[in-house]
Amino acid sequence: MGAELAMLLVFAMLLVIGAPIAIALAMGGIVGIWLGLDQMALQMVGTNSYNGIAKYPLIAIPLFVLTGMAFERSGVAERLVTFAQALVGPRRGGLAVVAILVCMVMGGMSGSGPADAAAVATVMLPSMTRAGYPRAFSGSVIAASASTAILIPPSIALIVYAVLVPGIDLRALFAAGLVPGLLAGLALVLPTMLISKKRGFGAAEGTVRPPLWPAFKAALPGLFAPVLILGGLRTGIFTPTETAAVAAVYGMAVGTFFYRTLGLGELYRILADSAAVSAVIMFIVSLAGIFAWAGSTLGAFDSAAGALLATTDNPAILLLLIMAVLLVAGMLLDGISIYLITLPLLMPIASAMEWNLVWFGVLMAMNIAIGQFTPPVAVNLMVTTRIAGVGMEETLRWTAWLVLSMTAALLLVILVPGLALWLPEALGYIVR
Amino acid sequence: AAEYKSEYKVSTVVGKPFPWGLSAERWAELVEERTDGRIKMKVYPGAQLVQGDQTKEFTAIRQGIIDMAVGSTINWSPQVKELNLFSLPFLMPDYEAIDALTQGEVGQAIFEAIDAKGVLPLAWSENGFRELSNSKHPVRTPEDLAGLKIRVVGSPLYNDTFTALGANPTQMSWADAQPALSTGAVDGQENPMAIYGAAKLYTLGQTHLTMWRYVADPLVMAVSKRVWETFTPEDQAIVREAAVEAGRYGVELAREGLTGENPAYLEELRGLGVEVVEPTAEERAKFVAATRPVYEAWKEKIGAELVEKAEQAIGK
Amino acid sequence: MIGEPLRGAERPRVPLRLEEALGALAMALLCAISFANVLVRYLTSVSFAFTEEYSVFLLVVMTFAGAALAFATDGHVRITVLENRLKPAGRLLCRLLALAATSTVLGLVIWYGALLALDQWEFEETSPGLGYPQWLYTMWLPVLAALCLLRAWGAAWRGLRRRR
Numbered sequence: 021m022g023a024e025l026a027m028l029l030v031f032a033m034l035l036v037i038g039a040p041i042a043i044a045l046a047m048g049g050i051v052g053i054w055l056g057l058d059q060m061a062l063q064m065v066g067t068n069s070y071n072g073i074a075k076y077p078l079i080a081i082p083l084f085v086l087t088g089m090a091f092e093r094s095g096v097a098e099r100l101v102t103f104a105q106a107l108v109g110p111r112r113g114g115l116a117v118v119a120i121l122v123c124m125v126m127g128g129m130s131g132s133g134p135a136d137a138a139a140v141a142t143v144m145l146p147s148m149t150r151a152g153y154p155r156a157f158s159g160s161v162i163a164a165s166a167s168t169a170i171l172i173p174p175s176i177a178l179i180v181y182a183v184l185v186p187g188i189d190l191r192a193l194f195a196a197g198l199v200p201g202l203l204a205g206l207a208l209v210l211p212t213m214l215i216s217k218k219r220g221f222g223a224a225e226g227t228v229r230p231p232l233w234p235a236f237k238a239a240l241p242g243l244f245a246p247v248l249i250l251g252g253l254r255t256g257i258f259t260p261t262e263t264a265a266v267a268a269v270y271g272m273a274v275g276t277f278f279y280r281t282l283g284l285g286e287l288y289r290i291l292a293d294s295a296a297v298s299a300v301i302m303f304i305v306s307l308a309g310i311f312a313w314a315g316s317t318l319g320a321f322d323s324a325a326g327a328l329l330a331t332t333d334n335p336a337i338l339l340l341l342i343m344a345v346l347l348v349a350g351m352l353l354d355g356i357s358i359y360l361i362t363l364p365l366l367m368p369i370a371s372a373m374e375w376n377l378v379w380f381g382v383l384m385a386m387n388i389a390i391g392q393f394t395p396p397v398a399v400n401l402m403v404t405t406r407i408a409g410v411g412m413e414e415t416l417r418w419t420a421w422l423v424l425s426m427t428a429a430l431l432l433v434i435l436v437p438g439l440a441l442w443l444p445e446a447l448g449y450i451v452r
Numbered sequence: 453a454a455e456y457k458s459e460y461k462v463s464t465v466v467g468k469p470f471p472w473g474l475s476a477e478r479w480a481e482l483v484e485e486r487t488d489g490r491i492k493m494k495v496y497p498g499a500q501l502v503q504g505d506q507t508k509e510f511t512a513i514r515q516g517i518i519d520m521a522v523g524s525t526i527n528w529s530p531q532v533k534e535l536n537l538f539s540l541p542f543l544m545p546d547y548e549a550i551d552a553l554t555q556g557e558v559g560q561a562i563f564e565a566i567d568a569k570g571v572l573p574l575a576w577s578e579n580g581f582r583e584l585s586n587s588k589h590p591v592r593t594p595e596d597l598a599g600l601k602i603r604v605v606g607s608p609l610y611n612d613t614f615t616a617l618g619a620n621p622t623q624m625s626w627a628d629a630q631p632a633l634s635t636g637a638v639d640g641q642e643n644p645m646a647i648y649g650a651a652k653l654y655t656l657g658q659t660h661l662t663m664w665r666y667v668a669d670p671l672v673m674a675v676s677k678r679v680w681e682t683f684t685p686e687d688q689a690i691v692r693e694a695a696v697e698a699g700r701y702g703v704e705l706a707r708e709g710l711t712g713e714n715p716a717y718l719e720e721l722r723g724l725g726v727e728v729v730e731p732t733a734e735e736r737a738k739f740v741a742a743t744r745p746v747y748e749a750w751k752e753k754i755g756a757e758l759v760e761k762a763e764q765a766i767g768k
Numbered sequence: 769m770i771g772e773p774l775r776g777a778e779r780p781r782v783p784l785r786l787e788e789a790l791g792a793l794a795m796a797l798l799c800a801i802s803f804a805n806v807l808v809r810y811l812t813s814v815s816f817a818f819t820e821e822y823s824v825f826l827l828v829v830m831t832f833a834g835a836a837l838a839f840a841t842d843g844h845v846r847i848t849v850l851e852n853r854l855k856p857a858g859r860l861l862c863r864l865l866a867l868a869a870t871s872t873v874l875g876l877v878i879w880y881g882a883l884l885a886l887d888q889w890e891f892e893e894t895s896p897g898l899g900y901p902q903w904l905y906t907m908w909l910p911v912l913a914a915l916c917l918l919r920a921w922g923a924a925w926r927g928l929r930r931r932r
């Protein structure tokens with residue numbers, strides 16, 4: 021038990037003092053291996069930090085980040101905003117609702133929450149602020165709705181889940197994420213409208229409604245991206261990894277040839293910046309693997325899973341317990357770490373309980389989505405508060421409501437698994 | 453001798469209920485029982501100890517990250533080039549040929565090669581012949597393969613073989629391969645029957661099966677030399693004997709229902725609508741002729757002496 | 769999650785353009801190879817089977833080059849709640865502890881990564897897909913991890929100087 025405890029303590033201590041999460045995880049794992057196994061085993065640090073990321077299916081991650089950024093920089097978000105405004109029309113809270121809708125559509129092009137948040141916050145924060153929304157509120161709403169990017173396909177979180185859980189069809193997972201993703205986004209509309217009405221946010225919103233048809237035409241190339249991604253997967257023209265490449269090339273082509281907003285310099289920035297963003301994610305995948313390796317070879321995951329199973333044999337209570345743990349984990353960790361740490365522990369439980377693994381993957385992704393805007397570690401809020409120039413603490417009074425409503429959406433998917441499983445089954449994927 | 457570890461990590465690529473995983477489990481059970489619990493072995497399937505990259509398993513045993521393994525000759529061939537012998541196209545016509553190699557002089561020579569690369573091999577088990585399936589039409593001769601997009605295991609020898617057969621070999625991870633097969637982005641694949649059955653590839657349109665026995669994948673049960681040296685001679689004998697027994701058990705399981713005497717599994721597949729082609733001697737000769745240049749080129753790379761020894765052993 | 773833009777005085781002496789360009793190049797090649805794969809599969813009957821090995825290697829290069837960039841620009845995901853509440857002395861202690869952990873982890877990645885590459889060189893291990901010497905790929909892990917370590921130290925040094 022000593023090694024397992026030391027592993028957790030070192031990790032927690034480093035996490036709290038502000039070491040990079042990847043480093044905290046790796047150091048915890050190293051201490052665990054050093055105390056609990058022999059020194060020979062430490063050599064896995066070399067092998068596994070390489071093998072953990074040298075996996076072909078993971079290539080889809082940087083490519084979907086690239087897709088999102090290509091669309092962001094080509095100015096598709098502005099055109100989506102105009103189109104959404106034409107749909108929603110001028111009303112109290114209208115702009116906030118537009119922000120949610122645009123986040124969801126952008127989520128259909130990007131696989132990453134922070135990328136989505138950056139795209140929408142850059143475009144919408146100035147106009148929302150002019151219209152009388154407090155910056156902290158706008159930042160919260162955008163951060164929360166951008167988290168649907170990891171539910172609405174494509175999704176980096178679901179790619180990682182499919183890589184870690186053998187025998188899962190990524191296309192089935194992507195399809196399963198769509199309805200819960202839309203549900204989670206729509207769940208945010210209610211509190212956003214209510215708060216805006218009550219507090220008088222958006223009082224200065226214009227009364228002009230952009231004409232629908234031109235707005236639609238301008239937004240069309242962007243709106244086609246989710247169609248391309250889902251359609252390519254559905255018809256089997258592309259494998260998931262190829263879909264990512266095709267979508268990225270399409271995004272850059274739209275910016276270069278259609279909107280004519282991207283030149284060579286911009287293309288270089290897109291490549292460099294999406295590489296930088298992907299690297300931060302992949303670095304966690306690489307080093308968190310050390311923690312996961314230590315946990316499973318020390319037997320820590322087995323005993324923790326055993327302890328969890330021993331507390332109750334009621335599947336419903338067990339599931340709620342797991343969801344609660346994941347929600348708390350989501351406050352402290354980023355999504356990729358959560359998958360790498362908890363999956364070795366949760367998979368035996370999930371198969372013992374005979375839960376559908378596609379459904380379970382979507383539930384985990386919903387938890388992780390909520391975690392993306394719950395402080396202190398909230399990758400989406402980090403992005404939006406930086407753009408808004410406000411402190412993360414100021415957002416707490418708003419995010420609390422948004423967390424609550426997205427948790428309600430999560431509960432709904434727990435109670436009605438068909439919300440996730442209907443679409444992949446209807447599309448004929450193997451759902452198990 | 454140094455102190456025993458509380459647990460020895462055994463790596464495999466697939467776990468229960470595959471013959472591969474079962475032979476590893478059986479090995480662990482026998483050892484624990486016969487050493488009165490002095491040696492506890494735990495099986496880690498999915499090559500999870502090397503983050504799922506089975507081609508890095510061998511190096512990890514040599515380094516002492518993994519204590520023991522039941523490993524595939526294909527996966528270990530990047531480190532031990534002699535193991536490519538079993539991937540030489542159409543070297544082994546039947547199960548007797550596999551046994552003639554593994555249980556004879558050739559097997560001994562290969563074990564010496566593995567030993568020279570820093571890992572101690574103890575016994576043989578089996579993953580089976582790799583058979584061909586596709587979604588287009590029955591494949592009886594190389595002409596039938598022309599232009600078919602076949603997902604192959606990622607290795608230069610396999611690429612060469614399928615190129616020589618006129619197919620279009622495509623390399624992709626197994627995770628990507630299954631969707632690619634089901635949607636027709638790729639026409640076919642080659643794998644041991646255990647994988648074909650477990651992945652229910654016939655439900656993904658892979659209903660044309662060619663039992664051509666073009667290569668086989670024997671498994672090697674091996675132990676880290678560092679670990680081996682810590683065992684008492686008595687325990688070494690137990691671990692070795694248990695490996696031999698468990699390996700034999702694995703071979704039996706791998707062949708169940710697929711042999712001439714007992715074709716039950718093939719019948720079951722036929723009942724599921726799979727068209728099973730068993731090439732005749734003349735048809736097989738055409739495959740052999742088409743792949744001969746690849747065979748000759750790789751004979752040199754693997755070591756002509758070893759290959760000739762193998763040809764003799766099978767010819768007998 | 770890209771780090772905050774660095775102000776003039778804080779710029780590292782070795783320009784970050786190095787890692788940036790490496791990352792951009794890896795991303796461009798990854799995208800081009802994967803896209804070409806689709807084209808080749810549909811338009812020709814040529815085998816384009818070798819690409820997986822290159823792609824996976826490019827992913828490793830991108831990850832560690834980008835991680836180095838993130839060490840230089842404070843771009844890694846981390847919790848700053850405690851740090852923001854501490855007095856300068858406490859903050860310094862936290863930073864030093866985190867730096868020690870970073871150095872240990874990266875040091876071990878460098879050490880064992882180099883051992884692995886050496887081992888693969890000594891035993892003439894070949895790459896599974898193409899049959900190249902495997903150490904040609906693996907050696908970039910210790911090299912790029914060393915780059916990460918230097919960037920982490922550089923960022924720490926700049927942080928200390930700013931404090932004075």
Ligand code: NA
Nearest residue numbers: 127169172174
């Ligand atoms: Na998405």
Ligand code: NA
Nearest residue numbers: 350351391397
């Ligand atoms: Na969080």
